[in-house]
Every structure is written in C-alpha cells, then in structure tokens.
Amino acid sequence: MKSIKVGLDGLSALDKVAKALYIEGKMGANPAFPTPQPPIADITTARTDLEKAIADALNGGKDATFKKHQAEDVLDELIVQEAGYVLSIAGGDEALILSAGFEVRKQASPVGALKAPANLRADLTDQQGQIKSVWDRVNGSHEYEVQRCDTDPSTGEWKLLGLTTRSRYLDEGLESGSVHWYRVRAHGTAGDSPFSDPARAMAR
Numbered sequence: 001m002k003s004i005k006v007g008l009d010g011l012s013a014l015d016k017v018a019k020a021l022y023i024e025g026k027m028g029a030n031p032a033f034p035t036p037q038p039p040i041a042d043i044t045t046a047r048t049d050l051e052k053a054i055a056d057a058l059n060g061g062k063d064a065t066f067k068k069h070q071a072e073d074v075l076d077e078l079i080v081q082e083a084g085y086v087l088s089i090a091g092g093d094e095a096l097i098l099s100a101g102f103e104v105r106k107q108a109s110p111v112g113a114l115k116a117p118a119n120l121r122a123d124l125t126d127q128q129g130q131i132k133s134v135w136d137r138v139n140g141s142h143e144y145e146v147q148r149c150d151t152d153p154s155t156g157e158w159k160l161l162g163l164t165t166r167s168r169y170l171d172e173g174l175e176s177g178s179v180h181w182y183r184v185r186a187h188g189t190a191g192d193s194p195f196s197d198p199a200r201a202m203a204r
Helices: 011-028 040-059 062-090 094-099
Strands: 003-004 104-105 121-124 132-135 141-149 159-166 168-171 180-190 199-202
Touching: 003 062, 011 040, 011 062, 040 062, 062 094, 062 159, 094 104, 104 180, 121 180, 132 180, 132 199, 141 168, 159 168
Parallel strands: 121 199
Antiparallel strands: 003 104, 121 132, 132 168, 141 159, 141 180, 180 199
C-alpha cells in the first residue's frame, strides 16, 4: 500500500509557495475530494500571505524575517492537514494521491517498530486559550498524530486534533481555565508507534 509524502522537508519558502499553488490547482475542482479540510481557500490565503512576507523580508529587518517564518509555519501546517485529509479519502491509492497534488512516499528499508514519542510536555502560552505540546522526535517517523481528551483520560474520549511534521503542536481556541490532556503517536514507514504518556495542562 502506498503512503502520502507531504514533501516539505528541505524546501525554501518560495518552493513552498509553488507547492501550495500546485495543490490548489489539483484540489480546486477534484471530484474525488469534494470537501477539503482545511478548505483550499485557507491554503490560498496562507500562500498569498507568505508571498507578501517573502517580499517584505527582502528589504526588511529581523521583524520582517520573523513574520516570514511565521507565515511559512502557517502554510506548512495547512499543507500537512490537507495531506491528512487526502490520505483519509485516498488510502493507499497512488493515482488518487497524485491527483491531489501530493507525492507518493517511496518504500524505505524497515527501521523496526517505532517507539512512542518521549517527554511529551503540555504548557500554556502567553496567549489566552492556547496550550502548546512538545515532544522528542521519533527515529523513522514522518509525521505525528496529536489527540486531546477534555476529561479524565482513563475514562474520557480521545479526539484527533491534527497531524504535524514537527515535534510540537499548538492547540488554540480553548476556554480559559479549562484542563486538557494530550497524547501523541508517530506515523512512519514501519507503521504507527504506541501513544505517548499523556500530558496535562490548563489553558490561560
């Protein structure tokens, strides 16, 4: 079975703009993917924001460069989320994956069973309604699945928050003072890792 390749590693900001444009063109009227998540309009907005930030950073200082990195991170996360949506529809169908503007991951040599992500930490940020989770990277992984539980994790229901290629995830829009538990597992060519130990935090 084929797996999707997000294909962002090693790309410059301009390359990511080109990749986003390609995905927009492939997904815009693709009947196999009628309800893209996130909507293609969100990727278009993030891509144009990054284009502007790249231009501003050419003659700007540290602040302009920081804003470019921020815009790049936003576009990265949207593309990763879109890849998750495509994978949920296409499964291992190579033709469908390619029709959405993504690449197919080559079969790699086995690296053994993936280990659960270690040292998961969940902390509030300086912004209201946010909790940031960070963890150690797992050798052989290509993305991470983040889940949240809003009650006691021994009895509560875990819900998928999203996929990310980074070893961190920002959860936003939370009620101030609410308590949440998080867990993470890695996806790779060798399959899925066990879930990490849960981490708990309260939103500001």
